[in-house]
Amino acid sequence: MKASGKAHKYGDHVDTDAIVAARYLSMTDPIELAAHCMQDIDEEFVERVEPGDVIVAGENFGCGSSREHAPIAIKAAGVSAVIAASFARIFYRNALNIGLPIIESPEAAAAINAGDEVTVDSDAGTIVDHTTGEEFTFRPLTGIAAELVEAGGLVPMVREKLGTT
């Protein structure tokens, strides 16, 4: 996966209520959910975001509830990857399962500024900040996590197992 776009920057502990507030949880349509993405902490996000953009955040991104609405909304908003210093574990699993690229890189998360032009190349394991000229490398996934990305998410993987491909 290689994608480029502007960075939208947030702090530590961005929780899933901030990503999609509970009042929208009676919806499941990705496009409807995307219209409320980040609303409670960044009202203009939905207007600013463009396809390919990346979210850059601090520690523990996606903490809180298990709602898959959160990564679904981010993906449907056009975000190509989330770069964070660290992720909450349920969000991490959910993102892998639905095919939202997520990159753990404390260095990149600290250095990239809001609005910087960024290119993420997950095969090469690099992040380039074109605005500052900085480049970062990150460790590729291993084990079942890598297999999941390879398979294109959990749905194709389960089909394989069930013989329903």
Place this chain on the structure above:
Amino acid sequence: MTITQKLLARAAGRDEVRPGEFVTCRLDMVLGNDVTAPIAIDEFRRMRAERVFDPAKVALVCDHGTPNRNIDAATQTKKVREFAREMGIPNYWEADQGGIEHIILPDKGLVIPGDVVIGADSHTCTYGALGAFATGVGSTDAAAGMATGECWFRVPKAIEVIYSGTLRPWVSGKDLILRLIGEIGVAGARYRSLEFRGQVIDALPMAGRFTMCNMAIEAGAKNGIIAPDQTTLAWVAGRSDREPVALASDADAQYARTVQIDCDDLEPQVAFPHLPENTRGISEVGEVPIEQAVIGACTNGRLEDLRQAAKVLEGRHVADGVRCIIIPGSHQIHLEATREGLVELFLEAGCLVSTPTCGPCLGMHMGVLAEGERAIATTNRNFVGRMGHPGSEVYLASPAVAAASAVAGRIAGPQDV
């Protein structure tokens, strides 16, 4: 190995597992609710699965927006109900059989010591109180669990938390876990098990243990766990036909960290907005007026919690201008609370008693806050906008503190009213 590692090894059919390794485990229970199951059902269809691996090992609980708060919520509940019927899932309940998922699953004996459980709800970690491995996942993982009866995990290291000393009056499981989160932070146990032990835990009744394990996720933990003892086994007895498997950590188990908490001087805790780690002792709270108090949720909606609240509210009245909303965690608890006279006591004291629901806990309905409003709640999260408007505030505390605050009209301890 730690108890969590042993549980995972057992469910993976292995003698031993090591931290960091990936294992695939067979599941004893897969849970979904009215918010997460509709997506799980869609994903289940996309997997082209025809039936669930074992209908008796799936539970679908509609509790978040029920009784249905609007047409969208009613549609979701209907979808879950129809799926349960189609798949022959017995663990779907309406009305008088129902309640909040993490309260009714243990109460109905559907999770017992030794089980490995996933739930499409982050507070699935509650069942660690029974000595089960239980963790929250998303809807797609739950769908895969329903289809295959399996789930992959990365074997976690554990943090052991040793609670020593004797609890002072009015100090409860809620205060023990809030104190810990205040100490290690909301990411302090990320990817780790939180293993609770020590003389305070030995003496703690099941209700308090459930509350503690419930909030393991608020420290970022994968699971919270307490090794089963006589208290656990006595509580489980008669609830299930299955044989409990009581495991314990080895004496030489390795821990990533040990946290010691001396409870002799521990006072009731309050977590300030907007993170559960912003804890203070009740004596350091200062003047915080409130408009609402909520007593309930999977954290503190058990009969014992209602009894604590009743002890404080007995013969007193909620302050003018305060809405004190009491939500029994299940219909059964509501009935027992009524039989014990608690419901009448609450009504006399000026409280509102609601039908079981998650409701205000996640700002869905039955007590949503306006901009600038402040609530004290026995729930588990106080994130921005959690109970309503992004400009509202939630303070987390025990039932005793929430009840005392309702009486005082500001955050107060039971000893101050």
